[in-house]
Amino acid sequence: MIKKNIILVGFMGSGKTSVGAKLADMLKMEFYDTDVLIEEQTRMSIPEIFKLHGEEYFRQKEKQVAEILSMKKGCVISTGGGFVLQPHNMMHLKNSGTIVWLKASLESIFQRLKSYDSRPKLYQKELIDIYALYNERNELYLRYADICIETDGKTIDQVTEEIYKIII
Numbered sequence: 001m002i003k004k005n006i007i008l009v010g011f012m013g014s015g016k017t018s019v020g021a022k023l024a025d026m027l028k029m030e031f032y033d034t035d036v037l038i039e040e041q042t043r044m045s046i047p048e049i050f051k052l053h054g055e056e057y058f059r060q061k062e063k064q065v066a067e068i069l070s071m072k073k074g075c076v077i078s079t080g081g082g083f084v085l086q087p088h089n090m091m092h093l094k095n096s097g098t099i100v101w102l103k104a105s106l107e108s109i110f111q112r113l114k115s116y117d118s119r120p121k122l123y124q125k126e127l128i129d130i131y132a133l134y135n136e137r138n139e140l141y142l143r144y145a146d147i148c149i150e151t152d153g154k155t156i157d158q159v160t161e162e163i164y165k166i167i168i
């Protein structure tokens with residue numbers, strides 16, 4: 001039985017939610033997704049939160065969720081792509097477990113992402129801005145990750161299996 005949490009970080013479309021759910025299933029651990037927790041708590045979708053209350057409000061909710069999740073043990077936690085923006089979040093979760101970065105090229109992210117309108121940070125944005133965001137974020141994932149998994153060209157099952165083998 002694994003006592004530590006396993007925390008998945010990475011850019012939007014890197015597969016955190018699908019891999020997290022699968023990994024939790026394999027390891028018989030509880031699964032949490034920070035975006036889902038925020039949506040449940042606010043009873044709003046992520047685009048609605050951004051539209052009605054703005055990004056700052058959403059980041060405050062992420063902070064609250066980080067504090068709650070850091071008290072859990074033996075869970076798989078998938079985080080939103082911007083979760084790493086607040087050092088507070090990462091400090092809390094790093095103390096609670098292992099941070100796994102699902103690394104993906106921008107090309108594969110574009111291929112994987114089906115809906116942009118559900119992601120306010122990408123919706124109606126210029127390619128150059130998405131590229132800048134991607135580079136900024138990658139620096140943060142690199143800073144905090146204990147383990148980095150390359151996901152390009154791999155299925156959800158293959159990525160999950162890879163993490164499983166390292167963790168077990």
Ligand code: S3P
Binds near residue numbers: 118
């Ligand atoms: C965000 C990523 C999204 C979600 C919100 C903001 C970001 O999560 O938290 O739209 O700032 O990168 P996913 O990475 O699950 O798409």
